[in-house]
Every structure is written in C-alpha cells, then in structure tokens.
Amino acid sequence: MSYEFAPAGYSLASAKAAHKARQARMAAGVPDEGITSLAELRRRRIAAYEALKAKEEAIRIERSANAFRAAEINLLAASPARIIRMTVARHFGLDVATLISKTRIHKYALARQASYYFMRRFTKLSFPQIGHMFGRDHSTAIHGCEKIENLKATDAAFAANLALLEGEIKAALGVCG
Numbered sequence: 001m002s003y004e005f006a007p008a009g010y011s012l013a014s015a016k017a018a019h020k021a022r023q024a025r026m027a028a029g030v031p032d033e034g035i036t037s038l039a040e041l042r043r044r045r046i047a048a049y050e051a052l053k054a055k056e057e058a059i060r061i062e063r064s065a066n067a068f069r070a071a072e073i074n075l076l077a078a079s080p081a082r083i084i085r086m087t088v089a090r091h092f093g094l095d096v097a098t099l100i101s102k103t104r105i106h107k108y109a110l111a112r113q114a115s116y117y118f119m120r121r122f123t124k125l126s127f128p129q130i131g132h133m134f135g136r137d138h139s140t141a142i143h144g145c146e147k148i149e150n151l152k153a154t155d156a157a158f159a160a161n162l163a164l165l166e167g168e169i170k171a172a173l174g175v176c177g
Helices: 012-028 032-091 106-122 127-133 138-154 156-173
Strands: none
Touching: 012 032, 032 106, 032 127, 032 156, 106 127, 106 138, 106 156, 127 138, 138 156
16 A cells, blocks of 8 residues: 655545545546546545635634623723613612613613713723613714713703712722822
C-alpha cells in the first residue's frame, strides 16, 4: 500500500478517497476516468464540507463575541442605570414598568426624561444605550436631556425638585458631593 505525495490544500480525506478509488479500479477493472471523476467529486464534497464547517465556526465565534460585549455592557453600566430608574420612579410616585412604558402622559414622560438626564450624567452610557433601556431611539434620549436642561434653567421649582432628586440618586449610587 503506497500513498502518493499530495499537492498543497489536498486533505488527508481526499488522499484516502483517491487511494480507495485506485484500489477499486484495480479490483474491478474500471477505467481510470470513471474512478478519477468519483474521487474528484468526493474531494469537492469534502472541501465544501470543510468550508461550511469553517464558516459555521466563524459565525459561532462572532456570536460569542457579541454576547460577551452585551454582557460586558450589562455588568459595567446596567446596575447604576437600574438604580437611577428605580430612584426616579419612586421620586415621581411611579413603578419602573410605568416609567419605561410607551405612554405619553406628561407626568410619565417627564419622569422618563429625568431618567435619561441622570443616566447620562452619572453613567458612561451612550444615548443609544439609554434609549434602548427604555425601548426608544437615541434621539428621544437626546431630546429628553435637552428638555430637562431647559426646564432646569427656566423653572425654579422644577430645578429645586430636580436637585432633591439628584441628592436621592447620589445617595442611592453612593456618590459623594
């Protein structure tokens, strides 16, 4: 039993298939062309299978990397964001489910906007991440932060209420000053 040297890219499985084909040809007296074409067909199928496996592995690695990134964002930023959401909801007399709901009632929207404002202030979350936590677009989070800034500058009563809420959030987060 002898194996010939194979060119680069020629797998062991392909070499074994070619060897089996030669053995079958010798035993059955089949012409070289028929056996060679069967071996070539098998080589192509094996190469296609190996390419498919490599592609599946690349997809699996990419999915794992994406899951790791998502978990990392949750570990680093979600805990303070959750604390802010709960503190703002409690301050406005709401539950968190109402705070993140789709309702546009002014009281709820104002509480949601205050959450955007404080999340931006006390966390390193981006506007898209903040918006995602509330099921909204990043532009909604930007608008909410701007609205709170404007109200803070023009309405003294609101500014005082916001300062009180800021103190509650700092206490909940353990932030000094």
